[in-house]
Amino acid sequence: xxxxxxxxxxxxxxxxxxxxxxxxxxxxxxxxxxxxxxxxxxxxxxxxxxxxxxxxxxxxxxxxxxxxxxxxxxxxxxxxxxxxxxxxxxxxxxxxxxxxxxxxxxxxxxxxxxxxxxxxxxxxxxxx
Numbered sequence: 001x002x003x004x005x006x007x008x009x010x011x012x013x014x015x016x017x018x019x020x021x022x023x024x025x026x027x028x029x030x031x032x033x034x035x036x037x038x039x040x041x042x043x044x045x046x047x048x049x050x051x052x053x054x055x056x057x058x059x060x061x062x063x064x065x066x067x068x069x070x071x072x073x074x075x076x077x078x079x080x081x082x083x084x085x086x087x088x089x090x091x092x093x094x095x096x097x098x099x100x101x102x103x104x105x106x107x108x109x110x111x112x113x114x115x116x117x118x119x120x121x122x123x124x125x126x127x128x
Contacts, residue, residue: 008095009029010024026079028092040107
C-alpha cells in the first residue's frame with residue numbers, strides 16, 4: 001500500500017508539469033519509508049507510543065538530513081535527480097505524511113485481526 005505513494009507522486013508531478021517528477025517520487029519514497037520505520041518501530045499506535053527510541057529517532061533524522069542534502073546540492077545530478085521547487089517540496093511533504101495514517105490503519109487492522117483470531121481460538125478450546 002505504501003509503495004503506491006511514490007507512484008502517486010510521479011503522476012502528480014507529471015500532472016502538475018513539474019520538471020522534477022522523478023525527483024518528487026524519489027523524495028516521497030525515501031521520506032515515506034523513514035516515516036514508516038518510525039510508525040512501525042514502536043510496535044504500538046503513535047497515539048499511545050510516547051517517546052520514540054533514541055536510535056530510531058537518530059536514524060530517521062540522519063536519513064532525512066542526508067536526503068535533503070542530496071536533493072539540494074549538485075550531488076543530485078550524480079543520481080539523475082533535479083532540484084525540487086517549493087511546490088515540489090510541499091507535495092513531497094504532503095504525500096509522505098500520508099504514511100502515518102496509512103500505517104496506523106494497517107496497525108489497527110492487524111490488531112483487530114489478532115484479537116479476532118485469539119477469540120476464535122479461545123472458543124474452539126471451549127468446544128473441545
